[in-house]
Amino acid sequence: MSKMTLVFKGMDNWERPVYECEGLLYVDVNPLRHLSPEICTKLGNEFYGEPDTPIPTGTEIEFVPDRETWNPRDLIERK
Numbered sequence: 001m002s003k004m005t006l007v008f009k010g011m012d013n014w015e016r017p018v019y020e021c022e023g024l025l026y027v028d029v030n031p032l033r034h035l036s037p038e039i040c041t042k043l044g045n046e047f048y049g050e051p052d053t054p055i056p057t058g059t060e061i062e063f064v065p066d067r068e069t070w071n072p073r074d075l076i077e078r079k
Helices: 073-078
Strands: 001-011 017-021 024-028 041-042 051-053 060-064
Touching: 001 024
Parallel strands: 001 060
Antiparallel strands: 001 017, 017 024, 024 041, 041 051
C-alpha cells in the first residue's frame, strides 16, 4: 500500500480543498466530514483545474495539517 502526504494549499473556485504532494496538486471532490476522502489529481496540475484521475484505491493518506472539510450546515445556509 502506498502512502501520500497531502499538504493543504487552499480552496479552489468550487470551494474544494486543494493539496500538494511531491509537486503535484490534488483535490478532495467530496469533502464532507462524514465521508471518506475522494482524492483526484488536478487536470494539468493547475490549482483551478478540474478534478482528473482518482488516486489508487487503498492509498494511505496523511493530511497536513488536517483534512479540510465542508460543514453541511454552512452549505445549506448559503442557498
